[in-house]
Amino acid sequence: MSEKLSVKIFQTRAEAEMAQSYLQSEGIRCQVKADDCGGMHAHLATKTGGAHLLVSEKDFAQAQRLLSKKK
Numbered sequence: 192m193s194e195k196l197s198v199k200i201f202q203t204r205a206e207a208e209m210a211q212s213y214l215q216s217e218g219i220r221c222q223v224k225a226d227d228c229g230g231m232h233a234h235l236a237t238k239t240g241g242a243h244l245l246v247s248e249k250d251f252a253q254a255q256r257l258l259s260k261k262k
Contacts, residue, residue: 193247193248193249194247194248195222195245195246195247195248196245196246196247196248196251197224197243197244197245198221198244198245198246198251198254198255198258199243199244199255199258200240200241200242200243200244201241201242201243201244202241202242203242204223204225204242206242207223207225207242207243207244208223210244210258211223211244213257213258214244214246214254214257214258217253217257219246219250219253219254219257220246220247220250221244221245221246221250221254222244222245223242223243223244223245224242224243224245225241225242225243226240
């Protein structure tokens with residue numbers, strides 16, 4: 192991946208991972224970054240800024256479009 196940008200911030204890792212699966216099914220490589228002890232302490236993600244869904248700079252615009260359509 193090139194420079195990674197946060198395309199969206201979610202309240203929980205689970206929400207971010209569902210969006211990650213969706214983007215990956217559309218061919219966009221991405222990863223979730225959350226300071227929640229690997230999901231063991233989900234409440235920490237909210238206190239530390241949420242779960243970030245990261246994509247490469249080149250995929251950012253397409254990922255935004257796809258996530259905005261999926262509600």
